[in-house]
Amino acid sequence: MAFLPLPSLPRSFAAIPRPQKCRSPRMTTASPSAPVKVAILGASGYTGAELLRILAQHPRAQITTLTAERSAGKTIGQVYPQFSYGLFASHLPVLEKTTDVQKWTERADVVFCCLPHATTQNIIASLPLDDGLRVVDLSADFRLRDVEQYHQWYGGEHQAQQLQKEAVYGITELFRDQVRTARLVANPGCYPTSAQLPLIPLLREKLILPQDIIIDAKSGTSGAGRSPKVGTLFCEVADGISAYGVARHRHTPEIEQGLSEAYGSPIRVSFTPHLMPMSRGILATIYVKLAPGCDAKTLRQCLQRAYQSEHFVHVLDEGLPPPQTRHVRGSNNCVIAVVDDAVPGRAILVSCIDNVVKGASGQAVQNMNVMMGLPESMGLENQPMFP
Amino acid sequence: MAFLPLPSLPRSFAAIPRPQKCRSPRMTTASPSAPVKVAILGASGYTGAELLRILAQHPRAQITTLTAERSAGKTIGQVYPQFSYGLFASHLPVLEKTTDVQKWTERADVVFCCLPHATTQNIIASLPLDDGLRVVDLSADFRLRDVEQYHQWYGGEHQAQQLQKEAVYGITELFRDQVRTARLVANPGCYPTSAQLPLIPLLREKLILPQDIIIDAKSGTSGAGRSPKVGTLFCEVADGISAYGVARHRHTPEIEQGLSEAYGSPIRVSFTPHLMPMSRGILATIYVKLAPGCDAKTLRQCLQRAYQSEHFVHVLDEGLPPPQTRHVRGSNNCVIAVVDDAVPGRAILVSCIDNVVKGASGQAVQNMNVMMGLPESMGLENQPMFP
Amino acid sequence: MAFLPLPSLPRSFAAIPRPQKCRSPRMTTASPSAPVKVAILGASGYTGAELLRILAQHPRAQITTLTAERSAGKTIGQVYPQFSYGLFASHLPVLEKTTDVQKWTERADVVFCCLPHATTQNIIASLPLDDGLRVVDLSADFRLRDVEQYHQWYGGEHQAQQLQKEAVYGITELFRDQVRTARLVANPGCYPTSAQLPLIPLLREKLILPQDIIIDAKSGTSGAGRSPKVGTLFCEVADGISAYGVARHRHTPEIEQGLSEAYGSPIRVSFTPHLMPMSRGILATIYVKLAPGCDAKTLRQCLQRAYQSEHFVHVLDEGLPPPQTRHVRGSNNCVIAVVDDAVPGRAILVSCIDNVVKGASGQAVQNMNVMMGLPESMGLENQPMFP
Amino acid sequence: MAFLPLPSLPRSFAAIPRPQKCRSPRMTTASPSAPVKVAILGASGYTGAELLRILAQHPRAQITTLTAERSAGKTIGQVYPQFSYGLFASHLPVLEKTTDVQKWTERADVVFCCLPHATTQNIIASLPLDDGLRVVDLSADFRLRDVEQYHQWYGGEHQAQQLQKEAVYGITELFRDQVRTARLVANPGCYPTSAQLPLIPLLREKLILPQDIIIDAKSGTSGAGRSPKVGTLFCEVADGISAYGVARHRHTPEIEQGLSEAYGSPIRVSFTPHLMPMSRGILATIYVKLAPGCDAKTLRQCLQRAYQSEHFVHVLDEGLPPPQTRHVRGSNNCVIAVVDDAVPGRAILVSCIDNVVKGASGQAVQNMNVMMGLPESMGLENQPMFP
Numbered sequence A, B, C, D: 001m002a003f004l005p006l007p008s009l010p011r012s013f014a015a016i017p018r019p020q021k022c023r024s025p026r027m028t029t030a031s032p033s034a035p036v037k038v039a040i041l042g043a044s045g046y047t048g049a050e051l052l053r054i055l056a057q058h059p060r061a062q063i064t065t066l067t068a069e070r071s072a073g074k075t076i077g078q079v080y081p082q083f084s085y086g087l088f089a090s091h092l093p094v095l096e097k098t099t100d101v102q103k104w105t106e107r108a109d110v111v112f113c114c115l116p117h118a119t120t121q122n123i124i125a126s127l128p129l130d131d132g133l134r135v136v137d138l139s140a141d142f143r144l145r146d147v148e149q150y151h152q153w154y155g156g157e158h159q160a161q162q163l164q165k166e167a168v169y170g171i172t173e174l175f176r177d178q179v180r181t182a183r184l185v186a187n188p189g190c191y192p193t194s195a196q197l198p199l200i201p202l203l204r205e206k207l208i209l210p211q212d213i214i215i216d217a218k219s220g221t222s223g224a225g226r227s228p229k230v231g232t233l234f235c236e237v238a239d240g241i242s243a244y245g246v247a248r249h250r251h252t253p254e255i256e257q258g259l260s261e262a263y264g265s266p267i268r269v270s271f272t273p274h275l276m277p278m279s280r281g282i283l284a285t286i287y288v289k290l291a292p293g294c295d296a297k298t299l300r301q302c303l304q305r306a307y308q309s310e311h312f313v314h315v316l317d318e319g320l321p322p323p324q325t326r327h328v329r330g331s332n333n334c335v336i337a338v339v340d341d342a343v344p345g346r347a348i349l350v351s352c353i354d355n356v357v358k359g360a361s362g363q364a365v366q367n368m369n370v371m372m373g374l375p376e377s378m379g380l381e382n383q384p385m386f387p
Helices: A025-029 A046-055 A086-090 A101-105 A119-125 A147-154 A161-166 A172-181 A190-204 A251-263 A296-307 A357-371 B025-029 B046-055 B086-090 B101-105 B119-125 B147-154 B161-166 B172-181 B190-204 B251-263 B296-307 B357-371 C025-029 C046-055 C086-090 C101-105 C119-125 C147-154 C161-166 C172-181 C190-204 C251-263 C296-307 C357-371 D025-029 D046-055 D086-090 D101-105 D119-125 D147-154 D161-166 D172-181 D190-204 D251-263 D296-307 D357-371
Strands: A036-041 A061-067 A110-113 A134-137 A184-186 A213-219 A269-275 A282-289 A313-315 A334-340 A346-353 B036-041 B061-067 B110-113 B134-137 B184-186 B213-219 B269-275 B282-289 B313-315 B334-340 B346-353 C036-041 C061-067 C110-113 C134-137 C184-186 C213-219 C269-275 C282-289 C313-315 C334-340 C346-353 D036-041 D061-067 D110-113 D134-137 D184-186 D213-219 D269-275 D282-289 D313-315 D334-340 D346-353
Touching (some): A036 A046, A046 A061, A061 A101, A110 A119, A110 A357, A119 A134, A134 A357, A147 A161, A172 A357, A184 A357, A190 A269, A190 A282, A190 A334, A190 A357, A213 B213, A251 A269, A269 B282, A282 B213, A296 A346, A346 A357, A346 B269, B061 B101, B110 B119, B119 B134, B119 B161, B134 B357, B147 B161, B172 B190, B172 B357, B190 B213, B190 B251, B190 B282, B190 B296, B190 B357, B296 B313, B296 B334, B296 B346, C046 C061, C046 C357, C061 C101, C110 C119, C110 C357, C119 C134, C134 C357, C172 C190, C172 C357, C190 C213, C190 C251, C190 C269, C190 C282, C190 C334, C190 C357, C213 D213, C213 D282, C251 C269, C282 D213, C282 D269, C296 C313, C296 C346, D036 D046, D046 D061, D046 D357, D119 D161, D134 D357, D147 D161, D172 D190, D190 D251, D190 D269, D190 D282, D190 D334, D190 D346, D190 D357, D296 D313, D296 D334, D346 D357
Parallel strands (some): A036 A061, A036 A110, A110 A134, A134 A184, A313 A334, B036 B061, B036 B110, B110 B134, B134 B184, B213 B269, B313 B334, C036 C061, C036 C110, C110 C134, C134 C184, C213 C269, D036 D061, D036 D110, D110 D134, D134 D184, D213 D269, D313 D334
Antiparallel strands (some): A213 A282, A282 A346, A334 A346, B282 B346, B334 B346, C213 C282, C282 C346, C334 C346, D213 D282, D282 D346, D334 D346
């Protein structure tokens, strides 16, 4: 809309980010208006498609590489017909195999890696990060810093342990400074994003107790990916709901890692994900115990302070109706409400994101923007789509 | 199916129930094979329609009265076209006003009252209960025994306080003996049914702690009724989820009443309902703290013992996938799973019902069966519908 | 419901059916109250599951065999958890391989064959039909009487051409007499059932022209089966609609065969199926040209005459709202409306069925009932489920 | 995306449009970079909300007025929470009554009128069109040029018959030149857009016969608006489909008007709309008879020629899978496929739009862009959202 000073204000970064380890000549030649060349590995999944949708509106991104194993040789329009039409389609490269790394890295400044976990770590280990290439990894491979924990939850030994330690965990609002200079950003899981955005500021300030945190999360089915399985067929998801991975979902250690770090000592959480008949969205209902002297208002004020200058995280004022996933659909927003529980000493947090945007591809682009010194909301300005 | 001794075994009731206060000559004339004459007040809502669907298969029920205020004079087929066809339709009475009580009570043995709360209490107070008429009330008017609490949560003074005290709370499995002789059964709310069936046996045996019980419930939209409101329009419900009534839903005191009674001292719970895009079903995810020495297995065994001879309540064995609302859709079943939480000392219960059946009309018919000395599962034998 | 003379009136069959070719001693021993022993081949698909749901309520059926290739050795409750509970579950046989035909045919009076087309014909050819075994085949293998046409639309040569000629096409209302004595009934496709029920009586009486019949059909996703494919994933079906198989869907020749036969000369139709986000249901919107002197009323009267004594086919009176798939969901009903088009000389028919019931398993049981001399609606009496 | 010459190429308009009747000083002062001041009347409905979503991304639009009767005095964020957050929200005016026309017209260059039909004509008649105000009306009031026809289909006499004659029917691609200089554009109905885009070029070139055109259309529920009615409740729309307004839907004369004009003589069509469980989208399946010598290829080529330089209308090449509404969701695209029917001499067209975008608010903005001399795709560049 016009007459706004700018739809998305460039945040005042002191300077164009200069990754510490980057000695790449490519970086130094990057001028403020040059396009950012982007490779998307694993473009045939839902997060790959969503990156395309977002980057189509990004004035600085130029997609130079799209990879997909089974669909190599096809156009992306053959995989996702919505990308068959118009100018955007005509500028997209044909899908190729991920394997010939050297070839495509030569035309990339940033890599979005949307590959399955385990295979991801080998690919990323082979990338020329020392030459200035920046990577945002959307898999789970670099989210857990603890090598043992990775082994325990994902099986197999991690093949790139050095990088695992180096990787920056990319909830942008919470770790912006580290993201700025990172070579490798581990883009957070969808559930962990929905849970940590409301909880971490509260734990940092010790306004809630570390015990008995319950995270009951409801997710859209796109989170289960595009590989055909009985459990995600229309007839098996429509008109119903089910809990899954009860007490053993892999996002649990990721959440606990973030909360523990914020609080300064180990935290265990009860986390239950649910699969429900919506395509996009996560709603997390979070039950917490208040630190002495705190109530919902204390918590709300803490969160409003923490996110007051953020584009994408919004903390509702008291008395407003709780957020709905529909109200963030297609946007990079996270909306949070805080309510006093009827039981004294307790509060309830409700947090909503679009799992494919703020929970995956949107946050990945947000991280890219920060890494490349671009305005953080570039390409992510669109309003939610409702109805 | 043939060759089963009987698909639903008549439970061995010692004798035909004889309500203590009943001096009605009508009751004494009731022969074992005579039809049970049924009046449904408020038949144009979803619970009324569901009663019709169920009673259509009930070999002993005969519907003699259907009332509806705005639709009086119409056939039920004009309100619900699915009931326009066939023999069943041709035997249904035309909708009439509820007001002329005397007229229709003369042809009723049992009344199902599906009216809005507040108006319900006046109607029921005017019924000739002393003459042996039995009432199953599906509204909230007689669920809370405490007059003050009713006033606090529903506003206005209760107009039938004597009956409020007399009414039997009808989770059939838990209060069968009282239901048998009751003149007035307060049919439980849908959420309270889904929460109390798993929790009450555990609290009776003190296997879980009374503190920090969290009930996170997800409901189908039929629970919101058929009156048109923006919030239940297709576009406002589809492809999303929202919490509502956070920390102040009226089913909270109903749940707390049942749990407190079971435990022997007051219990407060955190209860959050969610509205989601399914027509039928409630899934309640319940987080509890274990009493010392207990684990999920202890809880599971307790529940399996409690419900081992029940038709409708099923407690899953260890290791099975958690229940889905789809798997109880259209049936009177409640399926419960118990899982050890990853956090020591905690467990997670998942409970599924069809909110319109076990959460409303199915349990109402189950209560009628018990009240009239019929096999408890009569008319409720159909399998769930999936897909 | 009580006081109805009987919820499902046994149709007055002159005698217990006696298939002409049947010389089986087994048949002669069948007493009126003996159970009908049923084998379901391919029980792990949606039509298999639906047969179970229906037969669970069938007072004369006894399921003696369930087969499934990949799931052999499992209980049906492991494949469909909704069948895990209660008495019904405990009486179901464990899934076994289809291959050992001799073993399970010994304990079967009727076989429901829910196998993929092509493999079906070989299995059925191997069955001891001469010994009185009756078969209802839910695949497409025996629907087309013309061997050439089968070859053209399904590829490969038919392996049981003699049986293909003998098989009776089982739209029960239209071919009841042939079904009664058939050894092998080809249970019709879901789309063909929804199209032929309204069209065949009109063509038999030549009330509509044979040219330019348009059948625009919208189907629930269960019609696509339970095998996982990208195209039937929740995210690919929800909140949208698509046409598929335009001008080349395999149900076209099946429809044309029935219409041509009814009219007495070849008829071609335009048939377009659509996949939409519902689990069950087909709505066919059919555009026809009126024969001279006819209008919607003529057509409606013809259909009402044709179906006036039927349990399951209902033709709406003038002025009623058009039928909805929701109003037949879970039932064996077909509801038909006839409307004058605004364009002179044209009419529009709307026909609704549940694709899994009247479009598959319900009609299969209806055919079994006719074949075995049972009341035609036995096990099929339940009302539609709405909401 | 960068490196495209421009994501949306400004079409080469010979000059900034200059409406013939415009003598307004305001127009002459409009500089190429000045914002276009926009008023949205009836902003609380779905089309109003969608205008906001689109205009939020429009670099030249500035929303100066939002009206709503019942919600006057509220912020739009109170009506649509998705607009509560961020910079965009903070720049939106508070909702006011429509009645004080003079006040808000002073700050408007363009008016989008999303009011109910009938009331619309009075409001628009009172607007200062002579002063250069441009109006895009999203109601039905100015779509039918024939006064008698309006009366017949909508009842009541038209209150602004002069304007009714003047109004330009705004399917942008087909009537761009008239739109450019129009004071009042009648924004087309959703169904008529989906039907006329594929049919008009074919009729103009007489490649299809004018008889027996069948339009079978399936619509998302947002088309029914946000006013609560039983028929659009979630439980009444989910998991099913119904035809409505069969042979008497008000979009019929609108479609016939466009087709007749294109063909040069009166055309009647069979048009059946269906309501189905999706929030957004229309898929129209259109059955036509070919003119002698034509086949699907002829038709396809005609349409590809007609739309080859269009941003938003895409005609699929032979052999591609038919379009799905999901593939245009949230975009202003219309995708069309042409297939030879199996019946000789016939073809089938499938056309998909998002009913709220190309079927309403998107096309309205497209028209505004044309009227104001802006690049036609400005604000409408976003890719479809799938999943």
